[in-house]
Amino acid sequence: MIELRQYPSLPHAWSAAAYLRAHGLLARGYQRETGRVRMGIFAGPPMRVDSFVAIAFEPDRIPAEELLDEFDQLPMPDESEWSASAEPDLARLPPAMPIPCLHCGKDLRERMGVRVARGLPIECARCGKCSDPVEAVVARHGPEALLPCYPEPADPDWIDDATLAQLRIPCQKCRYPLTGLAPTGLCPECGQAYDKRAIVETSFMRVTP
Ligand SMILES: [Zn+2]
Ligand SMILES: [Zn+2]
Incomplete structure (x- = not known):
């Protein structure tokens, strides 16, 4: 996967990833450790954690950067609304x-x-x-x-079938774009069997900065 941009919080990164997916680009938001916070000599080593958006496919890099420029002009999602959106049980x-x-x-x-x-x-x-x-x-x-x-939030990076169908996911053999095709099937160009969910899952396992 290709890490594109840092966001001030995880909800921001999730929203940015959802914005890219709404435009057909496979993306996700996540947090990762970015180093140790410098503290006094005897202080423990709390890890610094930052939030990022990544895309899965290199050809999406330029359109994704343009879409994130657009996204960054939108009003920031309010984090308090993130938890207040549901009634407490x-x-x-x-x-x-x-x-x-x-x-x-x-x-x-x-x-x-x-x-x-x-x-x-x-x-x-x-x-x-x-x-x-x-x-x-x-x-x-x-x-x-x-x-x-408040119940644990569902995975905000979960991709429903309708969104999955519209993502620009390339055939893993010939790179033909499978956009608009069923979640599983045969590549119309080369006949290779594909499973879009499996491609999505494996796409974010390796970081390419
Ligand atoms: Zn009373
Ligand atoms: Zn193919």
Whole structure:
């Protein structure tokens, strides 16, 4: 693979890779270690990690550079939106963690039942006022308490079949572009069997800086 450009965060690199794929270029975003952070003599050696976009095929280099120039002019994706895009699932909180009423402090857990998962306002058994359980968790435990409530994000570099079909993936034998063809089949030029997913997977295993 050909490493093209560094981005300030992994979500930025993912977005840049998705932009290239939307234009038919096989690309992915990832993080890798770029060296040790210089610290005091006795400090541990935390690795410095940076985020990058790479493409799979050398002939894509110039169009990819042009597309990334375009992408870099777009507004940067907001990283806070990255995690806020999904509603927190409060059913993933530790069962013993109290969720106190915003008005009187009584634990709302007993009133929540199945509603806890949906994040609907909950009426307090003591004061009768309603509290948003997400706000109640943040008010008592801080925003970091919600971290377990977000499922692991799916691989943002996952390529669906429709995108896969449109990528400019060359035949591994004759380099004929398989753009628009089924995920697996025979190269119409040389008859070589191909499997686009297998090509995608192996394309990013070797770095060509
Ligand atoms: Zn209350
Ligand atoms: Zn071929």
